[in-house]
Amino acid sequence: MTTAAHVVELRDVHKQFEEKNVLNGVSLVVNPLDRFVIMGQSGSGKSTILRLILGILPLEAGQIFFKQFEITRLNPRKLQQIRRHIGMVHQYSALLSSLTVCENVALPLEELTDKSNAEIKEIVESKLELVGMNDACNQLPSELSGGMRKRVSLARALVMDPELILFDEPTAGLDPVISSVIDELIISLAEKHKVSSVIVTHEMESAFRIGTRMAMLYQGKIIAQGKPEEIKKSRDPVVAQFLSGSTQGPILEGTPDAIPA
Numbered sequence: 302m303t304t305a306a307h308v309v310e311l312r313d314v315h316k317q318f319e320e321k322n323v324l325n326g327v328s329l330v331v332n333p334l335d336r337f338v339i340m341g342q343s344g345s346g347k348s349t350i351l352r353l354i355l356g357i358l359p360l361e362a363g364q365i366f367f368k369q370f371e372i373t374r375l376n377p378r379k380l381q382q383i384r385r386h387i388g389m390v391h392q393y394s395a396l397l398s399s400l401t402v403c404e405n406v407a408l409p410l411e412e413l414t415d416k417s418n419a420e421i422k423e424i425v426e427s428k429l430e431l432v433g434m435n436d437a438c439n440q441l442p443s444e445l446s447g448g449m450r451k452r453v454s455l456a457r458a459l460v461m462d463p464e465l466i467l468f469d470e471p472t473a474g475l476d477p478v479i480s481s482v483i484d485e486l487i488i489s490l491a492e493k494h495k496v497s498s499v500i501v502t503h504e505m506e507s508a509f510r511i512g513t514r515m516a517m518l519y520q521g522k523i524i525a526q527g528k529p530e531e532i533k534k535s536r537d538p539v540v541a542q543f544l545s546g547s548t549q550g551p552i553l554e555g556t557p558d559a560i561p562a
């Protein structure tokens with residue numbers, strides 16, 4: 302086992318659901334402190350990539366590494382240990398509706414550690430403070446706005462002091478101002494706590510605000526990968542169409558959504 306420079310690496314990953322090839326040879330490298338953005342159309346397999354990194358889905362072929370650990374080869378006990386170092390912010394926040402904000406945030410600590418109640422309370426309070434939600438401790442998720450739920454979900458992802466955080470559409474469904482606030486929060490937390498992150502999004506403004514490196518997923522493959530300025534300059538017609546949001550170009554060709562030129 303060698304010491305790895307990357308935090309996450311996917312090598313030639315293939316993933317099928319029934320007959321459908323969702324990932325068809327995906328390779329990418331996330332380096333330490335990267336805020337690595339994965340862009341792509343709805344249904345292109347972005348959430349699938351995050352689930353594969355977490356080791357909660359099997360794959361057909363290829364390899365996935367978290368640091369020096371090959372996720373796809375770990376036994377369940379080891380995988381469970383590794384997962385403690387990875388925080389996840391789900392696409393729809395995924396807070397438990399019957400638990401208060403504080404109970405939701407405390408959950409990973411209660412399930413995965415033997416910390417005392419006093420220690421847990423202290424950690425929960427400090428993480429809620431980081432995301433500006435310390436006044437909401439006793440509220441239920443249903444009493445919060447979408448942006449507030451995202452913050453709580455972010456606090457929950459931070460309680461185990463992860464080395465890597467996976468964000469699935471962190472700003473989906475939020476208004477533009479709150480989206481910017483969440484983006485800034487992601488950036489400042491990542492910088493302050495020296496965590497690496499993978500952010501899945503199809504919102505271009507967010508992608509370019511947050512990303513230090515980015516990749517574009519299309520038809521099961523990464524068709525462009527690099528720094529934001531490199532992606533912006535890409536001559537690939539699919540990348541260009543995605544960035545501009547144009548209805549003209551290869552993305553809709555041959556689909557029922559295509560608009561005649």
Ligand SMILES: Nc1ncnc2c1ncn2[C@@H]1O[C@H](COP(=O)(O)OP(=O)(O)OP(=O)(O)O)[C@@H](O)[C@H]1O
Nearest residue numbers: 318319323341342343344345346347348349350503
């Ligand atoms: N558990 C599953 N069983 C069967 N098919 C699945 C499963 N999970 C995902 N898929 C299919 O795989 C494809 C990719 O799904 P995925 O959720 O990764 O897309 P996405 O890029 O995250 O989309 P969105 O932007 O809408 O969230 C879709 O066609 C989806 O229907």
Ligand SMILES: [Mg+2]
Nearest residue numbers: 347348392469
């Ligand atoms: Mg998704």
